[in-house]
Structure formats: structure tokens, C-alpha cells
Amino acid sequence: MATTVSMGSLFTNPSYNMGFNTSALASHMLPHTTDTYWNAFGEISKQNIQLNYFERLWAAWYAFMGNDVLATGIMSFVMHEVVYFGRSLPWMIIDRIPAFNKYKIQNQKIPSAKEQWDCAKLVLISHFTVELPQIWFFHPMAQYVGMSTSVPFPSIWSMAYQIAIFFVLEDTWHYWMHRALHWGPLYKNIHKIHHQYSAPFGLAAEYASPIEVMILGLGTVFSPLLYCAITKDMHILTMYIWIMLRLFQAIDAHSGYEFPWSLHHFLPFWAGADHHDVHHEKFIGNYSSSFRWWDLALDTENSPEAMKRRREQRLAKARKAQ
Ligand SMILES: [Zn+2]
Numbered sequence: 194m195a196t197t198v199s200m201g202s203l204f205t206n207p208s209y210n211m212g213f214n215t216s217a218l219a220s221h222m223l224p225h226t227t228d229t230y231w232n233a234f235g236e237i238s239k240q241n242i243q244l245n246y247f248e249r250l251w252a253a254w255y256a257f258m259g260n261d262v263l264a265t266g267i268m269s270f271v272m273h274e275v276v277y278f279g280r281s282l283p284w285m286i287i288d289r290i291p292a293f294n295k296y297k298i299q300n301q302k303i304p305s306a307k308e309q310w311d312c313a314k315l316v317l318i319s320h321f322t323v324e325l326p327q328i329w330f331f332h333p334m335a336q337y338v339g340m341s342t343s344v345p346f347p348s349i350w351s352m353a354y355q356i357a358i359f360f361v362l363e364d365t366w367h368y369w370m371h372r373a374l375h376w377g378p379l380y381k382n383i384h385k386i387h388h389q390y391s392a393p394f395g396l397a398a399e400y401a402s403p404i405e406v407m408i409l410g411l412g413t414v415f416s417p418l419l420y421c422a423i424t425k426d427m428h429i430l431t432m433y434i435w436i437m438l439r440l441f442q443a444i445d446a447h448s449g450y451e452f453p454w455s456l457h458h459f460l461p462f463w464a465g466a467d468h469h470d471v472h473h474e475k476f477i478g479n480y481s482s483s484f485r486w487w488d489l490a491l492d493t494e495n496s497p498e499a500m501k502r503r504r505e506q507r508l509a510k511a512r513k514a515q
């Protein structure tokens with residue numbers, strides 16, 4: 194009987210929107226066996242003309258997989274790899290084009306192909322050993338806090354403001370944890386690996402100890418989980434877009450390039466490579482990830498202006514003491 198019910202009406206029914214099994218529901222709605230992904234897509238398209246193309250692709254994926262944990266796990270892992278290496282590749286090409294050298298912040302230190310390859314190997318090992326199991330456990334946690342996997346998708350506006358909140362939460366977590374990782378014993382045993390490159394490059398964004406990947410990754414993963422647990426209003430697609438943007442942010446901050454069109458020239462509180470490159474060069478200050486406000490507020494900023502400000506404050510103090 195279930196096959197006569199429109200999948201769309203079930204998907205849009207609010208009572209099905211929280212934490213239900215999308216695959217089971219979606220595959221249940223298919224009248225014929227769906228031996229290929231495109232068969233599932235065809236069936237879902239026929240029955241749910243109100244859904245847009247991407248929503249139908251999404252629903253067909255869950256229906257075809259027949260297992261939500263697998264469907265989310267594979268999609269997340271593939272997305273992470275494609276975005277990570279896809280976003281790093283343009284920086285690797287730019288490193289080989291001499292015309293871009295004038296934009297490189299530490300332009301005496303262009304990474305060699307061997308350095309990049311060694312870095313990629315360690316990053317891949319950590320993706321398969323540390324991140325894959327974490328990604329796998331994500332779906333049950335998302336389900337537990339009531340994250341929706343259904344169609345239709347939420348509005349762009351609701352995704353945008355939620356992602357803005359995650360950026361602020363993650364940046365705060367990152368600031369404090371990263372600052373803690375610079376405390377002697379933690380630095381020596383964990384964070385030192387990430388500082389192997391004093392002139393970073395895109396691929397080096399996740400070049401770090403597995404423990405560090407776990408600690409700093411918590412800010413990225415738990416910010417949305419916490420938000421969803423409180424509001425009960427979040428879609429897993431918002432999570433994907435958030436992870437994608439966060440990867441862009443981390444890779445670009447490690448790129449080592451500062452352009453006249455870099456984002457922080459338009460959004461002065463945005464950190465970017467200009468902020469993080471100094472951290473790798475000097476090992477001190479500029480601990481936050483996306484924004485500059487924590488470093489500014491707690492006087493851990495590392496920039497020529499901040500140095501000048503501190504020098505003047507010291508001089509003023511000395512003058513007063515005389
Ligand atoms: Zn550091």
C-alpha cells in the first residue's frame with residue numbers, strides 16, 4: 194500500500210522530519226526494484242515532481258543505498274576528500290606560476306613537490322584512520338539530536354544564518370584549544386607536527402597529529418550538533434555546506450598567499466592567510482581560525498601594528514614609572 198503514497202507527502206510531513214530513517218522510507222516508496230541509482234532517481238522523479246533536481250538526487254541516493262549510516266558516511270567522506278584536495282590543487286598550481294610569487298607572504302619559501310607529496314601522504318593516512326571512523330559515527334549522533342535528512346531542503350536563508358553561528362562557535366573553540374595546544378607539554382607532544390611548515394601551503398591545513406585533528410575537529414562537528422540539540426531545527430545539508438566552507442577557510446588560511454582582493458580587505462574581522470601565516474612563521478599569537486576578534490580582545494594578535502601598539506604601551510608605562 195505504501196507505494197501508492199507520494200514520497201513527497203511523507204517527506205514533507207513534519208512528523209517524519211526528525212531523525213527518521215530516510216533510506217527505509219524512501220526505498221519503501223519505490224514501486225519497483227531499484228538496482229541502479231538512476232532507476233531510483235527516475236522513480237522518485239516521476240512521483241515527486243514538486244521536488245527540485247537536487248532534492249530528487251538526494252532522495253534517490255538514500256533510497257538506493259537503503260542504509261542511512263552508509264549513505265551519509267560515504268557521501269560525507271567523498272565530499273571531504275573532493276573538497277580538501279580539490280581546493281588544495283589550485284594553490285599547488287599557483288605555487289608553480291612565478292607571476293604569483295609577489296603575492297606569497299613568505300616568498301622565499303615555495304614548497305617543493307616532494308614536500309607537498311609527503312604532506313599529502315600524512316594527510317591521507319589521517320583521513321583514513323582518524324577521520325573516517327569519526328565521519329561514520331556522525332549519522333547516529335545527527336539522528337540522536339534530531340537533524341533532518343529529508344527533502345525538501347531548508348531555505349538558503351536558514352542555512353546561511355545557521356552557518357554564520359557555526360563559524361562564530363567554531364572560531365571560539367579553536368581559539369582556546371589552539372592556545373592551549375601552545376602550552377609546552379601539549380605543544381611538544383601534539384601540536385608540533387602541525388608547525389613543521391613555518392611557511393604553510395594549502396595542503397598543510399590538516400597536517401597534524403591525530404589527537405589534534407580530533408580536538409580541533411570537535412569545534413567543527415559539535416557546534417552544529419549542539420545547535421541542533423537545542424533548536425531541533427537543522428538539516429544535514431547545512432552541515433555539509435558548513436564543512437565545505439570550513440575546509441575552504443582552513444585551506445585558504447594556510448595557502449600562504451595574500452592578495453589585494455583577499456576577503457579580509459572587505460571584511461576586516463575575517464582572519465585569512467594574512468593572519469595565520471604569521472602564526473606559522475613566528476609560532477606565537479594569532480590563535481583563532483576564522484575571525485580576528487578573540488586575538489584582538491585578548492591581546493594575542495601578532496602583526497606589525499600590534500607590536501607597535503605594545504611597544505608604545507610599554508614606553509608609556511616606563512615613562513609613568515619614572
Ligand atoms: Zn599553532
Ligand SMILES: [Zn+2]
Binds near residue numbers: 469
Ligand atoms: Zn596552521
